[in-house]
Amino acid sequence: MAWEARGKGQHRFYYRSRRAGGKVEKVYLGRGDVAREAAAKDAAAKAKLAADHAELAELEAKLAGVDQLAAEVEVGADLLTEATLLSIGFHQHRGQWRRHRDVD
Amino acid sequence: MWTEHDENDQEWVRTFREVDGKIVNVRIPLEQYEREQEAARIAQERQWAEQKAEEERQAAVAEQERRAAMMAAITPLQATLTLARRGSNEILPKLRQVLDEHPELWQHFGNLALQVQENGNLALQVQEKWLQLIAGKDLYLAESLRLHLDAMRSELAGPHPSPLDCLLVDRIVACHVQTMYADAMEATDPTAENMRVARYRMDRRDQAHKQLMSAVKTLTTVRNLVARTNVIQIQVLNPPMPHSAVAPIIAEANGDEPAAKERTMQAEKVAVNGLAHPVNRLNGAMNGHRNRFAGVLEPVTTE
Numbered sequence: 001m002a003w004e005a006r007g008k009g010q011h012r013f014y015y016r017s018r019r020a021g022g023k024v025e026k027v028y029l030g031r032g033d034v035a036r037e038a039a040a041k042d043a044a045a046k047a048k049l050a051a052d053h054a055e056l057a058e059l060e061a062k063l064a065g066v067d068q069l070a071a072e073v074e075v076g077a078d079l080l081t082e083a084t085l086l087s088i089g090f091h092q093h094r095g096q097w098r099r100h101r102d103v104d
Numbered sequence: 105m106w107t108e109h110d111e112n113d114q115e116w117v118r119t120f121r122e123v124d125g126k127i128v129n130v131r132i133p134l135e136q137y138e139r140e141q142e143a144a145r146i147a148q149e150r151q152w153a154e155q156k157a158e159e160e161r162q163a164a165v166a167e168q169e170r171r172a173a174m175m176a177a178i179t180p181l182q183a184t185l186t187l188a189r190r191g192s193n194e195i196l197p198k199l200r201q202v203l204d205e206h207p208e209l210w211q212h213f214g215n216l217a218l219q220v221q222e223n224g225n226l227a228l229q230v231q232e233k234w235l236q237l238i239a240g241k242d243l244y245l246a247e248s249l250r251l252h253l254d255a256m257r258s259e260l261a262g263p264h265p266s267p268l269d270c271l272l273v274d275r276i277v278a279c280h281v282q283t284m285y286a287d288a289m290e291a292t293d294p295t296a297e298n299m300r301v302a303r304y305r306m307d308r309r310d311q312a313h314k315q316l317m318s319a320v321k322t323l324t325t326v327r328n329l330v331a332r333t334n335v336i337q338i339q340v341l342n343p344p345m346p347h348s349a350v351a352p353i354i355a356e357a358n359g360d361e362p363a364a365k366e367r368t369m370q371a372e373k374v375a376v377n378g379l380a381h382p383v384n385r386l387n388g389a390m391n392g393h394r395n396r397f398a399g400v401l402e403p404v405t406t407e
Contacts, residue, residue, distance in 0.1 A: 076213030
């Protein structure tokens, strides 16, 4: 989406880009009220998209620290559980814990 | 400190200063006094900032060292685990030895050293961080939630929890508070205009519930397995009386109603747990039977 200078007078015309059939094509909207209205609409949509991304990034950044700690707890708990169960004579068979027959 | 005006209507500040080891009353212009106060304030703030930065640096170094120690402990455990997963029973004593030699692993990941080093274990850190996110500056809400989580932890852990119990219970509590945060986030702003954020929140909520269910399942599995090994031993030493459909009826006919009721309840538990002795899968209570693997799953002492 951009105002592009064309012609001898270098007037600025508004073009809206869109993807169709795997190719990008430009839609001519002129330089009148329709073009100005479309440009304002596109700018607002672009600003909203940027604000949405910023909000999401902020939320992700806020939770990143605690997520990392929680993941460490998960890994540690799984590791120690497995180690304990193996050490007292269990083994995993296709995800199911079973007891060794020869362990008393 | 007080102010006064001279004959030219200039404002002066009278204050006390230390000059040559003596406290003297001096008079200085108000502008100079304000400049000095501002400079002192800036210097004090700079000092505080430097102190805070130094404390953070020391904390980061300590955390790094702690993690390095954890990695040093985890590496032999992982190596031994890899061998144990292949089914070689000869490695099991070595695995027990590694677990015994590194009690800091339990302390690091769980709540075992609650009284000793609150900042040292991850599960509590996770819980506190979630609480900060949920409660914000509302200290009353944070404290209420903390008490609720402590009660939940005590209830799940039971009277004599092993280190593994403590660790798994802490994990459940951490997952629970994460779920609470996800629910609260969804409840406070259910009609978010930002679809990306709404989808992200929904995914996080699903993920939190899955993690909670997984944590509960792990604790249940461990308690079930350990209880089952207890039951096998107890059955060998003292075989239980065979359950009979008519036994409760005979007992009732003999006027022995409590015994009949107990037997019926036990039969129901067997149907639920698949065990000969009733076991609470979540808090591990088991009719007072001792754990056969007491060496490995020793109850925690917290004095």
